[in-house]
Amino acid sequence: MKFQAHSNLYLIVAAFFALSCGNEQQSENGGALMGSNAAQKVYVQPGEHDEFYAFFSGGFSGQISAYGLPSGRLLKVIPVFSQDAEKGYGYNEETKPMLQTSFGFVPWDDAHHPELSQTDGVPDGRWIFINGNNTPRIARIDLKTFETAEIIEIPNSGGNHSSPFITANSEYVVAGTRFSVPIPNEDLPIDSYKENFKGSLSFISVEEESGDMEVAFQVLVPGYDYDLAHAGKGKSHGWVFFTTYNVEKAHTLKEINASQRDKDFIAAVNWKKAEEYLAQGKAKDMPASYFNNSYSDRTHMATSEERSGVKVLIPEECPGMVYFLPTPKSPHGVDVDPTGEYIVGNGKLSSDMSVHSFTKMMQAVDNEDYDTIISGIPVLNYESVLDGIVPQPGLGPLHTEFDGKEEIAYTTFFISSEIVKWKLDNKEILDRVPCYYSVGHLMIPGGDSQEPFGKYMVALNKITKDRYLPTGPELAHSAQLYDISGDKMELLLDFPTIGEPHYAQAIPADLVKPQSVRTFKLEENEHPHATKKESEARVTRDGNEVHIYMTSIRSHFAPDNIEGIRVGDQVYFHLTNLEQDWDVPHGLSVMGANNAELLVMPGQTETLLWEPKKAGVFPFYCTDFCSALHQEMQGYVRVSAANQDVALKWRLGEEEGS
Amino acid sequence: MKTGKSRILFLFGALILLLVFAFPLWSITLYAPQYPDGITMYIWVNKISGSTESVIQNINILNHYIGMKYIEPDTIPELRYFPYVVIGMTVAGIVIAIVNNKWGYLGWAVVLVILGALGIYDFYLWTYDYGHNLDPTAPIKIPGMVYQPPIFGQKMLLNFDARSYPHWGSFFLGLSVLTGIAAFVLKTKNR
Numbered sequence: 001m002k003f004q005a006h007s008n009l010y011l012i013v014a015a016f017f018a019l020s021c022g023n024e025q026q027s028e029n030g031g032a033l034m035g036s037n038a039a040q041k042v043y044v045q046p047g048e049h050d051e052f053y054a055f056f057s058g059g060f061s062g063q064i065s066a067y068g069l070p071s072g073r074l075l076k077v078i079p080v081f082s083q084d085a086e087k088g089y090g091y092n093e094e095t096k097p098m099l100q101t102s103f104g105f106v107p108w109d110d111a112h113h114p115e116l117s118q119t120d121g122v123p124d125g126r127w128i129f130i131n132g133n134n135t136p137r138i139a140r141i142d143l144k145t146f147e148t149a150e151i152i153e154i155p156n157s158g159g160n161h162s163s164p165f166i167t168a169n170s171e172y173v174v175a176g177t178r179f180s181v182p183i184p185n186e187d188l189p190i191d192s193y194k195e196n197f198k199g200s201l202s203f204i205s206v207e208e209e210s211g212d213m214e215v216a217f218q219v220l221v222p223g224y225d226y227d228l229a230h231a232g233k234g235k236s237h238g239w240v241f242f243t244t245y246n247v248e249k250a251h252t253l254k255e256i257n258a259s260q261r262d263k264d265f266i267a268a269v270n271w272k273k274a275e276e277y278l279a280q281g282k283a284k285d286m287p288a289s290y291f292n293n294s295y296s297d298r299t300h301m302a303t304s305e306e307r308s309g310v311k312v313l314i315p316e317e318c319p320g321m322v323y324f325l326p327t328p329k330s331p332h333g334v335d336v337d338p339t340g341e342y343i344v345g346n347g348k349l350s351s352d353m354s355v356h357s358f359t360k361m362m363q364a365v366d367n368e369d370y371d372t373i374i375s376g377i378p379v380l381n382y383e384s385v386l387d388g389i390v391p392q393p394g395l396g397p398l399h400t401e402f403d404g405k406e407e408i409a410y411t412t413f414f415i416s417s418e419i420v421k422w423k424l425d426n427k428e429i430l431d432r433v434p435c436y437y438s439v440g441h442l443m444i445p446g447g448d449s450q451e452p453f454g455k456y457m458v459a460l461n462k463i464t465k466d467r468y469l470p471t472g473p474e475l476a477h478s479a480q481l482y483d484i485s486g487d488k489m490e491l492l493l494d495f496p497t498i499g500e501p502h503y504a505q506a507i508p509a510d511l512v513k514p515q516s517v518r519t520f521k522l523e524e525n526e527h528p529h530a531t532k533k534e535s536e537a538r539v540t541r542d543g544n545e546v547h548i549y550m551t552s553i554r555s556h557f558a559p560d561n562i563e564g565i566r567v568g569d570q571v572y573f574h575l576t577n578l579e580q581d582w583d584v585p586h587g588l589s590v591m592g593a594n595n596a597e598l599l600v601m602p603g604q605t606e607t608l609l610w611e612p613k614k615a616g617v618f619p620f621y622c623t624d625f626c627s628a629l630h631q632e633m634q635g636y637v638r639v640s641a642a643n644q645d646v647a648l649k650w651r652l653g654e655e656e657g658s
Numbered sequence: 659m660k661t662g663k664s665r666i667l668f669l670f671g672a673l674i675l676l677l678v679f680a681f682p683l684w685s686i687t688l689y690a691p692q693y694p695d696g697i698t699m700y701i702w703v704n705k706i707s708g709s710t711e712s713v714i715q716n717i718n719i720l721n722h723y724i725g726m727k728y729i730e731p732d733t734i735p736e737l738r739y740f741p742y743v744v745i746g747m748t749v750a751g752i753v754i755a756i757v758n759n760k761w762g763y764l765g766w767a768v769v770l771v772i773l774g775a776l777g778i779y780d781f782y783l784w785t786y787d788y789g790h791n792l793d794p795t796a797p798i799k800i801p802g803m804v805y806q807p808p809i810f811g812q813k814m815l816l817n818f819d820a821r822s823y824p825h826w827g828s829f830f831l832g833l834s835v836l837t838g839i840a841a842f843v844l845k846t847k848n849r
Binding site for chain 1: 723797
């Protein structure tokens, strides 16, 4: 008994140490939250819905992932710029055209900045846009279907990074070149950078009803790196601001050579003025070739169209269209507060942060208060446009967002790995919280709009290290959710993400949820190879091209036995899902197919191209566990040698066709 | 115009009978884990509809696993001739109102009750047929299990919680009967 009592005591002591050590470690990692109700704040009861949809860019995954906030639950990965075998995106015949470019089929990109469409400066829940940085493109995703509806290639561009920031009524999404290139691109020595390389700032118009994008015009600018952008709002509506770095015009060892000058610029572009010049016929027609790909929910197909030529405006010929605001030092984000007055330049190598005033900028413009003029672009006097500096707020400021409260701003600091809350008017620092680790963008729902929804803030971090169970050398990027409703920012949740989210945007669920499509109407299906009734299922041959008009409904394909296919045939499985019930997709996979599965939504038609390589009998089956008899949802294709003359025939139960 | 009141009341009853064309007579709702919102089938005097456009297709897909016959409104003759019966009763009601005979009032109401009862019995026969005459090749066969939905009330059919209740159409039909009887009583008292 005595021994047992002792051992119990040891256990209690050990437990006490374990607990106290645990607490200590937790508070170091920002997890202690003693006396807080963080868990309650992020707890969304099973079966309940989140308050916000959050759209995270996938970075090098090329996609967008939709999360619920505050729970941090992953809702969907939306394929955008990268092939997605899971959904057949970029593999099936219908979506391959989405990834066509002037370079041919480009099945991947680096997607950075999701940007919700806006009406009157407020996210409206219609579409979300995102840039492809590598092969310059912008995509538009329809938030009724959560599918990519359009992709447009940006001509005369290299590295589409300062994109697709949107104007207050979705008039334009913009696209600035991060990597200047010869425009038009041609074979030139790289060390002729200073003479020959140029930047372009593209304005992509968005049609009000359909959302169709078009390259309206480009502004040709000096060969700097155009890093990020934001449109003016309220009083500064009509302007778009782009940050630049590398005004040194270095072309090699940029980490040193592009970091020499004390100040780079924020380029302020007056797009209303540009529209005037365009109307006056001041634009030059420049040859260019680029693709515009659109997906239709009626035909369930994408079409790819080549466009040629762009309208280019040259600042020297268009006075008053572009100004440079000197800004220390290699500024990354440029963020405009909800009133449109403050233009925050996040000088990433600067010890202080510069905040410009739109009012002062306009005074300097009126007074022609110029330091110099570069390629026809007046450089406004720094002191004249500066509202003030935030002295030594942290190290490596990158991005600022707003929560809609009076004069409040939140800025990320990459190097000191923190977010700082400060006052726009007196530049006073109010609070700071650590991030895990090295935060890049931050996101507040509606945080770059005229009327932020506020309440939460997400840190999108670049470095993960020890935050989660280790997964070998490659780790998921981490995000942290903070409650910003009070005076102090409070860490609530830490969750891993897909790819490398750069920026994200969030919108109240109520603005998106009611319009979410459940099924596509079969009767409205205009796909040229749709089969709307099981009785119309058939197989046709035209030379070595075989078309299988197939249907799926719980729990069978029609037909499910197919004979008369030959090695060397191109076999198109046109599968129409006859279901008209919510959440009943059917998949189709064929043994040995060199692409991916199909995943067909109710009422939709998709096509799998199969080129059988050898004779034999090959099974196909439904990949989406659709019903109680899903395992029985299968069939066979018989493939004969190329020289065999086996008659084409097909069967479903008693029904036969030939 | 003392006698006018009962006549107007009776006429009103004969006309509101037409509301069975505006509202379903009956509804059957199926709940299951996979159908948290439920799927509802509405039975009208002249058609079968659902809570969404494709309800009949979706119910048929579910029913085929247990070998139940497809519900095909085109093959149900009652849906074709019941509307004539209703219109006939309304026309008869108008004629009786013109004639203004109290026994006519009562007779009309009694006929309507009989027709309503026959309708419910017919509905029962259909549900019996759907629930009992199952395809012997059905993938899911549970010995002794029948799938006749209830006429009134709740019943578990495998994973489906079926609930069957009269709808507004039946309410108006009942109201027609009651106004017919009320007109009869009123006319009798006024004598």
